[in-house]
Amino acid sequence: MSDSHRKGMQTRRAVLGEAHVDRAEATKTAFTADFQDLITRYAWGEIWTRPGLNRRMRSAMVLTALIALGHWNEFALHVRAARTNGLSEDEIKEVILQAAIYCGVPAANHAFKVASQTLEQLRGEGGPRES
Secondary structure: OOHOOOOOOHHHHHOOOOHHHHHHHHHOOOHHHHHHHHHHHHHHHHHOOOOOOOOHHHHHHHHHHHHHHHHHHHHHHHHHHHOOOOOOOOOOHHHHHHHHHHHHHHHHHHHHHHHHHHHHHHHOOOOOOOO
8 A cells, every 4th residue: 555545545534534434445346446546545645635735724625616516415525524624614604605606606505505404414413513
């Protein structure tokens, strides 16, 4: 295992959670294995571990990109990750409001729906609470 894969797997587990990564690893096939390796090494092992931005900033940026592109399953996953990385519910709301201007009101409208459902699930699971 390369150093970038090892660092990537550590970061991926810290940001997305053990259960999510375990599910992704368990469903990996010969067809998808190279892709899983790619995202672990490059996205998580090279980009998410760079010193230039902290995880809170990276999470805010990822939320915005996912809103812009309409990737709603990934958006829900990264709302959870943003809470893990220390963004408050109010900060997530502000990210979505900012995105409304640059990504469009319909996208932000749907982002609020997905984020609301995800945050409610997190509260029900005993996830991060507002202080």
